[in-house]
Amino acid sequence: xxxxxxxxxxxxxxxxxxxxxxxxxxxxxxxxxxxxxxxxxxxxxxxxxxxxxxxxxxxxx
Numbered sequence: 001x002x003x004x005x006x007x008x009x010x011x012x013x014x015x016x017x018x019x020x021x022x023x024x025x026x027x028x029x030x031x032x033x034x035x036x037x038x039x040x041x042x043x044x045x046x047x048x049x050x051x052x053x054x055x056x057x058x059x060x061x
Contacts, residue, residue, distance in 0.1 A: 013044050 020040055024030050 009047070013047055016040075016047075017044060 017040065020036075021032060024032055024036075
């Protein structure tokens with residue numbers, strides 16, 4: 001999607017992707033099947049197209 005990278009929060013997206021993978025590997029032991037991988041990819045794709053937040057950047061810290 002053209003221009004979507006400007007709105008994405010790459011650090012958060014990486015944390016979400018790796019969080020799911022490590023949780024499944026270390027905590028639940030459930031495999032990352034095709035359906036789960038597709039849902040995760042869809043979630044990250046939607047986030048990449050999200051518009052900037054109206055939350056003050058200083059409030060995040």
